[in-house]
Amino acid sequence: MTDRSIHPNTRILLDAWxxxxxxxxxxxxxxxxxxxxAALIDRIFLIEQRRDQSWLVRTSGAKxxxxxxxxxxxxxxxxxxxxxxxxxxxxxxxxxxxxxxPGVVRGRGETLNGECVELEISLMPLSPEPGRSPxxxxxxxxxxxxxxxxxxSHPVFRHRISMLVPPDTRRVxxxxxxxxxx
Numbered sequence: 001m002t003d004r005s006i007h008p009n010t011r012i013l014l015d016a017w018x019x020x021x022x023x024x025x026x027x028x029x030x031x032x033x034x035x036x037x038a039a040l041i042d043r044i045f046l047i048e049q050r051r052d053q054s055w056l057v058r059t060s061g062a063k064x065x066x067x068x069x070x071x072x073x074x075x076x077x078x079x080x081x082x083x084x085x086x087x088x089x090x091x092x093x094x095x096x097x098x099x100x101x102p103g104v105v106r107g108r109g110e111t112l113n114g115e116c117v118e119l120e121i122s123l124m125p126l127s128p129e130p131g132r133s134p135x136x137x138x139x140x141x142x143x144x145x146x147x148x149x150x151x152x153s154h155p156v157f158r159h160r161i162s163m164l165v166p167p168d169t170r171r172v173x174x175x176x177x178x179x180x181x182x
Contacts (some may be wrong), residue, residue: 121140
């Protein structure tokens with residue numbers, strides 16, 4: 001997925017994650033301000049892997065809770081997914097954990113009355129805090145891609161995966177250029 005095909009809120013959060021990885025201390029001074037991105041903040045969530053391999057939701061934004069129809073805090077993030085989608089999401093989280101880089105999920109949210117909304121969920125691994133036990137945590141953004149008004153305030157009941165964009169772990173190294181002179 002090219003950067004042009006992702007939602008602008010997703011791009012903002014991915015750019016902030018990259019800056020935090022490059023310069024964790026300098027990001028606080030030059031990073032985005034939450035007041036500038038209120039629509040983004042209400043859709044953010046934080047998950048933490050537990051010993052039983054579940055992913056506990058530690059925080060979730062008000063807009064996200066409204067779309068799902070309940071407060072997600074202290075719920076297992078994997079419970080949003082059923083059947084093969086749950087297995088794919090679990091493996092996807094493991095890939096993000098293993099590679100230490102963000103991934104993006106494209107999918108669909110469905111209500112009980114059959115209405116649908118297209119979704120984009122980005123997940124970014126967070127570095128452990130110095131001096132604390134290493135816990136695997138991920139920052140997430142639950143972004144609707146239009147169609148949310150068609151839900152008519154009915155909560156998203158079922159999630160389906162359409163596409164997984166795994167972490168891009170390519171390293172940019174020295175590049176060689178061949179020049180031929182006749």
